[in-house]
Amino acid sequence: MSDIPLRFMRRVAAAGSVSAKGRAALLEILSPPTTVSPATDLMVVGEKVTHGYVVEDGWGCRYRILRDGRRQIFNFILPGDHLGRSDHFLGNPDHSVTTLTRCRIYPFSLSTLMSLEGECPELRDIFHRSGRRDLLMLRERIVDLGRRNARERVARLILELYHRLHYVGLSKGLAFDLPLTQEALADALGLSIVHVNRTLRRLNAEGLIDYCPGRIAVQDWETLAGIAEFDVSAFDRAASSRAVSGAWPAHRYDSAA
Amino acid sequence: MSDIPLRFMRRVAAAGSVSAKGRAALLEILSPPTTVSPATDLMVVGEKVTHGYVVEDGWGCRYRILRDGRRQIFNFILPGDHLGRSDHFLGNPDHSVTTLTRCRIYPFSLSTLMSLEGECPELRDIFHRSGRRDLLMLRERIVDLGRRNARERVARLILELYHRLHYVGLSKGLAFDLPLTQEALADALGLSIVHVNRTLRRLNAEGLIDYCPGRIAVQDWETLAGIAEFDVSAFDRAASSRAVSGAWPAHRYDSAA
DNA sequence: CGAAATATTGACAATGATCAACTCTTGTGG
DNA sequence: CCACAAGAGTTGATCATTGTCAATATTTCG
Numbered sequence: 210m211s212d213i214p215l216r217f218m219r220r221v222a223a224a225g226s227v228s229a230k231g232r233a234a235l236l237e238i239l240s241p242p243t244t245v246s247p248a249t250d251l252m253v254v255g256e257k258v259t260h261g262y263v264v265e266d267g268w269g270c271r272y273r274i275l276r277d278g279r280r281q282i283f284n285f286i287l288p289g290d291h292l293g294r295s296d297h298f299l300g301n302p303d304h305s306v307t308t309l310t311r312c313r314i315y316p317f318s319l320s321t322l323m324s325l326e327g328e329c330p331e332l333r334d335i336f337h338r339s340g341r342r343d344l345l346m347l348r349e350r351i352v353d354l355g356r357r358n359a360r361e362r363v364a365r366l367i368l369e370l371y372h373r374l375h376y377v378g379l380s381k382g383l384a385f386d387l388p389l390t391q392e393a394l395a396d397a398l399g400l401s402i403v404h405v406n407r408t409l410r411r412l413n414a415e416g417l418i419d420y421c422p423g424r425i426a427v428q429d430w431e432t433l434a435g436i437a438e439f440d441v442s443a444f445d446r447a448a449s450s451r452a453v454s455g456a457w458p459a460h461r462y463d464s465a466a
Numbered sequence: 467m468s469d470i471p472l473r474f475m476r477r478v479a480a481a482g483s484v485s486a487k488g489r490a491a492l493l494e495i496l497s498p499p500t501t502v503s504p505a506t507d508l509m510v511v512g513e514k515v516t517h518g519y520v521v522e523d524g525w526g527c528r529y530r531i532l533r534d535g536r537r538q539i540f541n542f543i544l545p546g547d548h549l550g551r552s553d554h555f556l557g558n559p560d561h562s563v564t565t566l567t568r569c570r571i572y573p574f575s576l577s578t579l580m581s582l583e584g585e586c587p588e589l590r591d592i593f594h595r596s597g598r599r600d601l602l603m604l605r606e607r608i609v610d611l612g613r614r615n616a617r618e619r620v621a622r623l624i625l626e627l628y629h630r631l632h633y634v635g636l637s638k639g640l641a642f643d644l645p646l647t648q649e650a651l652a653d654a655l656g657l658s659i660v661h662v663n664r665t666l667r668r669l670n671a672e673g674l675i676d677y678c679p680g681r682i683a684v685q686d687w688e689t690l691a692g693i694a695e696f697d698v699s700a701f702d703r704a705a706s707s708r709a710v711s712g713a714w715p716a717h718r719y720d721s722a723a
Numbered sequence: 724c725g726a727a728a729t730a731t732t733g734a735c736a737a738t739g740a741t742c743a744a745c746t747c748t749t750g751t752g753g
Numbered sequence: 754c755c756a757c758a759a760g761a762g763t764t765g766a767t768c769a770t771t772g773t774c775a776a777t778a779t780t781t782c783g
Contacts, residue, residue: 273605273609275609275613275614275695276695279613280613281608281609281612281613283605283608295601298594298598300598300703301703303602303605303606303700304605337555341555341557344552344601344604345560347601347604347605347608348530348540348560348561348604349560350608351538351540351604351607351608351611352530352532352538354608354611354612354656355538355611355653355655355656356532356536356537356538356656357532358738358739359738359739390760390761390762391761391762392761396612398612399611399612399613400739400740401739401740401741402761402762403739403740403741403742403763403764404738404739404740406762406763406764407739407763407764410763410764422748422761422762438532438533443560446557446558615770615771616770616771647728647729647730648729648730648731649728649729657771657772658771658772658773659729659730660730660731660732660771660772660773660774661770661771661772663730663731663732664731664732664771667731667732679729679730679779679780
């Protein structure tokens with residue numbers, strides 16, 4: 210029964226319509242699932258990528274380490290996400306992927322995928338869509354790191370994670386499990402551990418969130434979204450392929466800067 | 467004579483081999499060039515992208531503005547670069563593109579391109595390659611913003627720009643024209659204008675660079691590359707499609723952090 | 724020539740980093 | 754089942770990188 214990656218299929222379907230044939234092809238390329246422990250490398254910087262993985266359960270992240278040990282996490286990989294396809298295209302990856310928790314993953318051979326894409330072009334579209342989503346999330350992170358302060362970054366990450374988890378049915382009300390150390394949060398947010406802690410604590414004290422290690426709940430959505438400048442509709446649009454023309458807020462450069 | 471975008475063709479060729487047919491197809495889609503003034507929007511956030519542009523001469527940037535006026539520049543668009551193809555795929559863009567100087571551009575219709583890609587799949591590969599390059603540069607920027615200080619960021623940007631310009635023949639020795647205001651630099655680097663100025667001045671005083679507005683020269687490549695942790699071979703590998711297995715430095719998380 | 728944009732510099736403020744101590748969990752071996 | 758070690762979280766004190774404000778060049782351009 211549970212040899213089908215339900216969350217993955219769900220996320221794929223949410224991103225755009227998939228034919229029965231596409232669904233079948235998707236399942237066909239997947240190898241039987243395995244469970245790997247935390248801190249397992251699924252891809253390492255500079256090493257040829259031969260396999261992709263569907264992460265059906267557990268968390269991971271894409272990251273890079275600087276010479277002196279500083280780490281930057283590019284983004285988190287959540288249940289239902291996958292990796293490998295977009296990293297495969299030409300050359301060796303510029304970053305690594307590791308698991309952060311115990312994960313249930315479905316490996317797949319990239320050469321198999323590539324050849325199947327010939328017969329079933331829809332497959333390529335499916336992976337392409339999520340590649341685009343990743344790109345949008347990367348840009349969002351750049352804005353975070355470049356132009357938002359700690360408070361805004363944290364607020365935004367919480368809302369982003371909530372949304373992504375909600376998509377695959379992993380939210381309970383406005384709460385969700387957050388199996389990340391504050392160190393991981395810090396490395397994603399470009400902050401120090403200590404400052405992440407303080408910021409979280411402060412949001413807690415202000416009643417905007419209810420956080421305790423391992424779990425978090427959004428208490429005051431409105432205020433939090435205001436701080437984060439978080440636009441749900443924009444986020445959804447990025448996640449799915451359904452373009453909504455003109456719905457994006459028309460920003461202007463009013464130059465308060 | 468100059469109705470052929472030489473720098474563009476050069477960059478495309480540098481990224482991977484292109485057949486005569488591919489070259490022809492590329493040229494076929496392009497409309498006659500126009501010159502646009504600085505601060506011309508080539509793409510605006512949320513508005514459907516119908517045309518792409520080859521920027522044969524002049525500089526532009528991809529950016530986004532926050533409600534309060536803060537601006538984040540994602541990256542710069544240099545002579546020989548193009549835009550539109552990767553932004554076209556499904557939905558409206560999450561960011562804008564504007565020119566920063568007077569630019570000579572070759573517009574092209576995206577619908578035309580899409581249909582031609584059917585006949586000439588090589589076209590798709592060509593654009594795909596540069597999409598990948600953009601992705602790598604975005605990740606690099608994330609590392610910059612998240613984990614490098616002002617000095618490192620500035621050093622790195624200088625070296626990156628030098629390399630990209632060198633590719634299209636726009637460097638003179640170790641010098642190149644830098645038609646960016648310090649405000650633009652600041653918005654790309656996630657710093658304040660004042661701090662960019664100071665950092666530049668300091669690098670100047672230390673004899674690492676020779677900067678005056680409008681123009682910059684690298685004086686002490688070694689030291690600058692050391693500060694920036696800039697790996698030329700990695701950069702080249704990202705720019706071209708020629709994968710070099712195992713050549714990437716094997717970073718370790720030694721946790722000085 | 725003069726207005727506007729850009730660059731430069733000093734003084735001061737503040738966000739966030741670092742250091743350090745201490746607590747709380749969690750997992751492991753005796 | 755307890756003791757203890759290791760990892761993770763918390764908090765205070767202090768430091769420092771970077772931002773903000775403001776005043777003053779300097780350049781660009783109509």
